[in-house]
Amino acid sequence: MDKNRRWWALVAVALGTFMTYLDNNVVNVALPSIQRDLALSISGLEWIASAYVLVFAGLLLAGGRVADVLGTRTAFLGGLAVFTLASVAAGLAQNQEMLIGARAVQGVGAALLTPASLALIPQLFPNPRERGTAIGIWGAVGALALAIGPFTGGWLSQHASWGWIFLINAPIGVATAILTLVSVPAGRRGLARGFDLPGVLTSSVALFALTYALIEGESRGWTSGVILASFAVAAVAAIGFVVIELRSANPMMDLGMLRQRVFTGGLLAMGLWAFGVFGIYFYTAIYLQNVLGFSPTEAGSAFVPMALIMAVSATVAPRLEARFGAARTVAVGLGIMAVAIFGIAGYGEGTTYTDLLPWFLFYGVGGGMLVPLNNVIVGALPAERAGVGSGMLNVSREVFGLLGITILGAILTNRANAASGAELHRYLSGYQFSLVVAAVLVAVGVPVALWSLRSVRPATAVENAEPQQLELV
Numbered sequence: 001m002d003k004n005r006r007w008w009a010l011v012a013v014a015l016g017t018f019m020t021y022l023d024n025n026v027v028n029v030a031l032p033s034i035q036r037d038l039a040l041s042i043s044g045l046e047w048i049a050s051a052y053v054l055v056f057a058g059l060l061l062a063g064g065r066v067a068d069v070l071g072t073r074t075a076f077l078g079g080l081a082v083f084t085l086a087s088v089a090a091g092l093a094q095n096q097e098m099l100i101g102a103r104a105v106q107g108v109g110a111a112l113l114t115p116a117s118l119a120l121i122p123q124l125f126p127n128p129r130e131r132g133t134a135i136g137i138w139g140a141v142g143a144l145a146l147a148i149g150p151f152t153g154g155w156l157s158q159h160a161s162w163g164w165i166f167l168i169n170a171p172i173g174v175a176t177a178i179l180t181l182v183s184v185p186a187g188r189r190g191l192a193r194g195f196d197l198p199g200v201l202t203s204s205v206a207l208f209a210l211t212y213a214l215i216e217g218e219s220r221g222w223t224s225g226v227i228l229a230s231f232a233v234a235a236v237a238a239i240g241f242v243v244i245e246l247r248s249a250n251p252m253m254d255l256g257m258l259r260q261r262v263f264t265g266g267l268l269a270m271g272l273w274a275f276g277v278f279g280i281y282f283y284t285a286i287y288l289q290n291v292l293g294f295s296p297t298e299a300g301s302a303f304v305p306m307a308l309i310m311a312v313s314a315t316v317a318p319r320l321e322a323r324f325g326a327a328r329t330v331a332v333g334l335g336i337m338a339v340a341i342f343g344i345a346g347y348g349e350g351t352t353y354t355d356l357l358p359w360f361l362f363y364g365v366g367g368g369m370l371v372p373l374n375n376v377i378v379g380a381l382p383a384e385r386a387g388v389g390s391g392m393l394n395v396s397r398e399v400f401g402l403l404g405i406t407i408l409g410a411i412l413t414n415r416a417n418a419a420s421g422a423e424l425h426r427y428l429s430g431y432q433f434s435l436v437v438a439a440v441l442v443a444v445g446v447p448v449a450l451w452s453l454r455s456v457r458p459a460t461a462v463e464n465a466e467p468q469q470l471e472l473v
């Protein structure tokens with residue numbers, strides 16, 4: 001495959017990933033404008049934000065299986081088409097029902113597109129060193145989307161119209177589709193046989209129920225009947241999934257891969273990364289607005305330097321992995337993140353942005369160093385399981401991210417309720433304590449990475465190995 005064509009294919013894959021990551025958080029700061037224009041109820045407002053995450057997380061494993069059966073290129077293009085069309089529908093929505101429905105369909109498209117995008121990279125770049133560079137670029141684009149989302153949402157809703165936060169996906173989607181058709185060769189169907197419909201259904205029900213409980217638990221009450229029932233459904237469906245996969249002649253997911261230390265340890269390390277990124281980002285954004293008086297757009301902008309540093313760190317991380325190995329690179333990244341979170345926890349009232357910025361930048365350095373995990377986790381599996389493996393990686397990221405928001409929120413609330421003094425002081429007590437807990441949990445990832453990834457060979461040790469024949473599916 002022509003080298004330049006391969007890198008153009010990476011641009012297409014990165015753009016597709018950028019769109020899905022952007023819509024994970026672009027809508028949050030635009031919610032007040034949407035509520036005014038559509039006269040939304042509070043429940044409707046919550047579901048505009050939640051419908052996308054719920055469907056996206058619920059269907060990630062199913063999307064990975066589709067990629068393994070139909071082929072990664074086909075799944076990527078199909079997901080891209082669904083996502084782009086749903087974005088246009090969301091941007092033109094005239095009522096909450098249409099907007100919530102469009103957001104849910106966006107989640108379907110993202111669940112197809114995201115696992116396929118990561119699974120495509122090892123096929124496009126069989127050489128270990130080139131693959132590491134490609135994963136670094138892919139991760140950098142994802143890091144940018146995490147912080148650019150709120151800024152984009154705030155700016156467009158303030159200076160144009162909230163509809164443009166969705167309509168902007170249309171030209172990006174069309175450009176990505178053209179690049180994909182031109183640069184990614186068509187190939188045969190995937191190596192996996194059959195969709196394993198019982199496995200797809202039980203895994204989707206389990207993830208839907210778990211995600212719903214994590215999203216709605218705080219507002220409905222963690223001991224309410226509907227939340228307890230959701231956790232119960234998730235547990236029963238997960239057990240059913242395990243039983244089905246153990247008995248299936250052609251399982252959707254070979255449970256034996258969970259016995260691989262590199263795979264399971266890598267998933268846990270990535271989950272702890274997501275716990276820190278999503279949880280800290282969410283509550284620090286609230287802190288910037290409620291305590292330091294930032295506007296929504298200013299709060300979103302505050303994270304842009306961190307995202308830029310994270311993007312730079314993501315592109316450098318594969319070189320560090322090649323020299324020092326994945327275990328030490330990932331462990332140092334998680335350690336840096338933990339130290340930065342602990343540093344941020346020391347600030348309360350009277351803080352300026354310049355006080356926080358060095359810690360934000362330090363945090364970005366650590367966050368970007370975990371990009372090699374994507375390559376390690378997917379590379380630990382055979383080619384016919386790349387889609388499901390990528391799906392599991394993204395499930396880990398989404399579920400642990402939601403856990404970061406819900407667990408830290410519960411800790412913050414309980415600590416604030418137990419504190420005395422003015423409301424602001426009680427909130428700060430809870431906020432700072434929750435960050436300390438987050439720092440400790442992220443730091444747990446250091447020994448996890450050192451133990452689970454110690455057998456992963458640096459790219460320099462395998463770059464001269466005979467490359468596998470490129471076979472895009």
